[in-house]
Amino acid sequence: MGFFSFIQEIAMDLGTANTIIISDDKIVVDEPSVVALDRRTDKMIAVGDKAKMMYEKTNDNIRVVRPLRDGVIADFTACEQMMRGLIKMVHTGSRLFSPSLRMVIGVPSGSTEVELRAVRDSAEHAGGRDVYLIFEPMAAAIGIGIDVEAPEGNMIVDIGGGSTEIAVISLGGIVSNNSIRTAGDDLTDEIREYMSKQHNVKVSERMAERIKIHVGSALTDLGEEAPEDYVVHGPNKVTALPMEVPVCYQEIAHCLDRTIAKIENAVLSALEKTPPELYADIVKNGIYLTGGGSLLRGLDKRLTDKIKIPFHVADDPLHSVAKGTGIAIKNVDRFSFLMR
Numbered sequence: 383m384g385f386f387s388f389i390q391e392i393a394m395d396l397g398t399a400n401t402i403i404i405s406d407d408k409i410v411v412d413e414p415s416v417v418a419l420d421r422r423t424d425k426m427i428a429v430g431d432k433a434k435m436m437y438e439k440t441n442d443n444i445r446v447v448r449p450l451r452d453g454v455i456a457d458f459t460a461c462e463q464m465m466r467g468l469i470k471m472v473h474t475g476s477r478l479f480s481p482s483l484r485m486v487i488g489v490p491s492g493s494t495e496v497e498l499r500a501v502r503d504s505a506e507h508a509g510g511r512d513v514y515l516i517f518e519p520m521a522a523a524i525g526i527g528i529d530v531e532a533p534e535g536n537m538i539v540d541i542g543g544g545s546t547e548i549a550v551i552s553l554g555g556i557v558s559n560n561s562i563r564t565a566g567d568d569l570t571d572e573i574r575e576y577m578s579k580q581h582n583v584k585v586s587e588r589m590a591e592r593i594k595i596h597v598g599s600a601l602t603d604l605g606e607e608a609p610e611d612y613v614v615h616g617p618n619k620v621t622a623l624p625m626e627v628p629v630c631y632q633e634i635a636h637c638l639d640r641t642i643a644k645i646e647n648a649v650l651s652a653l654e655k656t657p658p659e660l661y662a663d664i665v666k667n668g669i670y671l672t673g674g675g676s677l678l679r680g681l682d683k684r685l686t687d688k689i690k691i692p693f694h695v696a697d698d699p700l701h702s703v704a705k706g707t708g709i710a711i712k713n714v715d716r717f718s719f720l721m722r
């Protein structure tokens with residue numbers, strides 16, 4: 383067998399909560415950003431869903447890590463191991479040589495030079511040869527199908543796990559951006575705290591996220607879209623006896639109110655900084671909501687009512703950034719000015 387090498391192109395949305403990889407226009411990996419490592423050797427034991435199942439259930443020999451916090455890499459070793467593990471999932475079938483990888487990775491637009499360097503280094507150590515970085519709001523806009531090169535202002539609000547990014551895009555560039563480290567994970571934390579304070583029940587991070595998905599709401603009146611109460615099981619935080627607590631969406635809406643207000647205020651302050659011509663375009667086009675956090679019930683309506691500009695939730699908000707990075711990698715030459 384002779385030597386041969388081929389270039390494989392992969393696009394990655396490296397998120398705080400989920401990492402998605404697109405190759406040949408298809409989503410080939412869609413896994414939680416979690417890795418399980420041997421505590422002594424740092425060897426990878428599991429990655430993605432398998433590692434998430436171990437989360438909050440490990441013994442002393444295993445460390446289960448979410449390597450990203452607040453949208454940026456918090457644990458470098460773990461991040462590299464995770465990227466390596468997830469990239470391996472792309473290489474199905476038996477190949478003698480691992481391909482040379484060209485990668486486009488979505489990164490938060492508020493990243494510092496040091497943070498960008500860290501993502502690039504991790505990607506190179508995980509096997510990337512040509513590594514391009516694209517800012518997530520730009521990738522999200524491309525993924526949603528917005529003509530990012532048009533002389534027209536569009537606002538994207540991407541509510542992920544660790545950060546909310548608000549960006550105004552026009553003529554192929556980010557005109558202004560506002561990134562806050564308040565997003566979906568903070569909503570989960572609020573629920574966890576609330577359950578403990580209000581109901582004396584101890585819940586795990588995963589259970590709190592389930593509550594958010596089942597009965598999370600940005601409004602105290604959802605009308606016909608109201609979900610049924612959700613029954614939470616967990617230990618009493620004082621007596622440790624098992625409890626069963628039914629939770630309704632109205633109380634969760636109250637508990638999430640303050641954190642949602644922070645996101646609202648960030649959108650308002652981004653609008654304040656937007657030049658008038660672009661502002662007019664945004665009022666006409668509406669504001670695009672994306673990221674998993676935009677799936678919270680009633681959020682689009684709450685923002686529309688408060689800000690008086692229509693908010694549209696993207697079709698597949700968990701995948702907009704990944705889709706955009708997938709399009710960018712197919713058009714590296716055309717979009718080179720969007721990448722670094």
Ligand SMILES: Nc1ncnc2c1ncn2[C@@H]1O[C@H](COP(=O)(O)OP(=O)(O)OP(=O)(O)O)[C@@H](O)[C@H]1O
Pocket residue numbers: 395396397398399400401452453454541542543544545546565566567570591594595598672673674675676677678679699700
């Ligand atoms: N149905 C839902 N309702 C409310 N929140 C949801 C829902 N589904 C997912 N989420 C939340 O969306 C967040 C993850 O979104 P996403 O995958 O876009 O983030 P990410 O890209 O990994 O994070 P970041 O952009 O901050 O790095 C999590 O906080 C998750 O709990």
